[in-house]
Amino acid sequence: MAEKHILLVTFPAQGHINPSLQFAKRLAKHALIKVTVLTSASATARMSHTLSPSFHSLIDVVSFSTAFDLSTQEDFPKFFLDLSQHGIKAVEDAVAAKRAEGRPYTRIVYNLLVPWAGRVARRLGVPFTLLWIQPAALFSVYFHYYSKKFNPSDEMIELPGLPRLRRGDLPSFFLETNPSAYNLVIPTLIDNFEILDGEDERATVVVNTFDALEAEALRDLDKYRMLAIGPLIPSAFLDGADQSDSSFGGDLIQKIDDCIQFLDSSERESVIYVAFGSYSELPRLQTEAIAEALVMIRRPFLWVMRDSEEREKLSCKEELVKRGRVVNWCNQVEVLSHRSVGCFVTHCGWNSTLESLAVGVPVVALPQWTDQGTNAKLVEDLWGCGVRAAKGEIVESDEIVRCLEMVMDGGDESRKMRENAKKWRDLAREAVNDGGTSQVNLGIFLDQIVGGG
Incomplete structure (x- = not known):
């Protein structure tokens, strides 16, 4: 034929x-x-x-x-x-x-x-x-x-x-x-x-x-x-x-930093991974609020921030680098699949959402535009594998900390989200x-x- x-x-x-x-x-x-x-x-x-x-x-x-x-x-x-x-x-x-x-x-x-x-x-x-x-x-x-x-x-x-x-x-x-x-x-x-x-x-x-x-x-x-x-x-x-x-093989942004060694040195499900895709540009105040939340929660994190100038402007930059890594780009699905990642702070673009479902990582959703708010609604209310931060022009650091603790603290809500995330992972593989x-x-x-x- x-x-x-x-x-x-x-x-x-x-x-x-x-x-x-x-x-x-x-x-x-x-x-x-x-x-x-x-x-x-x-x-x-x-x-x-x-x-x-x-x-x-x-x-x-x-x-x-x-x-x-x-x-x-x-x-x-x-x-x-x-x-x-x-x-x-x-x-x-x-x-x-x-x-x-x-x-x-x-x-x-x-x-x-x-x-x-x-x-x-x-x-x-x-x-x-x-x-x-x-x-x-x-x-x-x-x-x-x-x-x-x-x-x-x-x-x-x-x-x-x-x-x-x-x-x-x-x-x-x-x-x-x-x-x-x-x-x-x-x-x-x-x-x-x-x-x-x-x-x-x-x-x-x-x-x-x-x-x-x-x-x-x-x-x-x-x-x-x-x-x-x-x-x-x-x-x-x-x-x-x-x-x-x-x-995927078609990255439009070239990664400079290798973050896998950092993940290898971290405990299982302890790292907060933060990334907002290849197109979303966060308002300066939102970036500051996320940085403050990561300092306040006192847990290791990996944050993909494409703009190196924005990184340098952060008011809590010195405290931030003591607790985690900030990189310009990474192989996201490789990072999400790593045993040390316990939570994904995401804009909830569909690729990121589906990747988190496919590898069983619960999310904190901070949607920005396009389909992201609808995806966040599905993640929280239909699939039960994450929490959406309270809506607002800027999500404040206290609200981000609240959501992170809900996912990471090991309580009943946290366990339920992890169980659901792993259920969807298994069904995706099936x-x-x-x-x-x-x-x-x-x-x-x-x-x-x-x-x-």
Whole structure:
């Protein structure tokens, strides 16, 4: 049987690149599947130092030039329009080139902020699939908004398959506090549903989650064929089937410090790990409050702070460095998997949330924007493996300490959160093992491709 070739198009941000690369690896391990990942040249230039030779033996990474770089561009709407214009041309050229070679793309896979890749695929007659890299619950929220089933201004929102949501639990793009620069995000996400609904047959959506975690949300979305194929994290930290798969391989930020020796020297479940992703920029007062809390709680910590200048400005810098380590970047899933980590202070982006679930570490959630508030709601109220700090423009140090103690003090609430975290870890591993739901769903998707469906 002839080899099938997939073009996977990803938005050039770390939170989109990581699950896309991991999904590409899983697909490419099939003997009849070849995968090419397409994103902007500004991203691939920074990824080049972390993509291993073994990765390149499985997957091709190609790029297209843009006038603006997400990491330096302050005008988000201008960047977004520029990306779509150049991206559309890149997909068209890639499809034309493969057809000219007599080896056309069998399918185009794209993630949620590049729906234009799906529109190009339909126009060119190439089958396509949406890779949803947020929880199924968020797909449900956006779908029901698209279907006019709720008004974001309602104080309480009840949707099938989800816990009751307050207005403040919705993604930040729905809220009045959303900066106008991001007003285009909701229409972009809604565009995904218009593309899916234009298909003659029931469209397939692959989701970075697993059935046991979001059974109700997945079941409610029967208009589409929802295939939960997650968690999309490196095998070495999940099922252990491939120990060489120990990183996503596409870091846009180069780590300078090695923190594993520090973790090795710490007691089991004693270290507080603090990280807020690759994109979130905390207000100065919030950074100060976190630093004060880490000094007050008197426990070892590892804090990822990308801005070295911000680090130097901290008023309690000297006290801080006596108790823990502050680094610019790390292999997060490796850190979370370490025996010494007992708590994760996180913005609750979906990748970070799913990684904590997959390795069984409870969290203290300090959501900032986008999907993070909804994820924090699920972590606390649905999955019971963490606590969300009280809402406010700035979460004060006393509140952060309260939450940290709740997770770390070994009391009844702490034990319950740890039990739940480890339950989800076990179910995540079960899902990706042979015969598990995520493995079965991945097989269904691969059968669609290999069988031409």
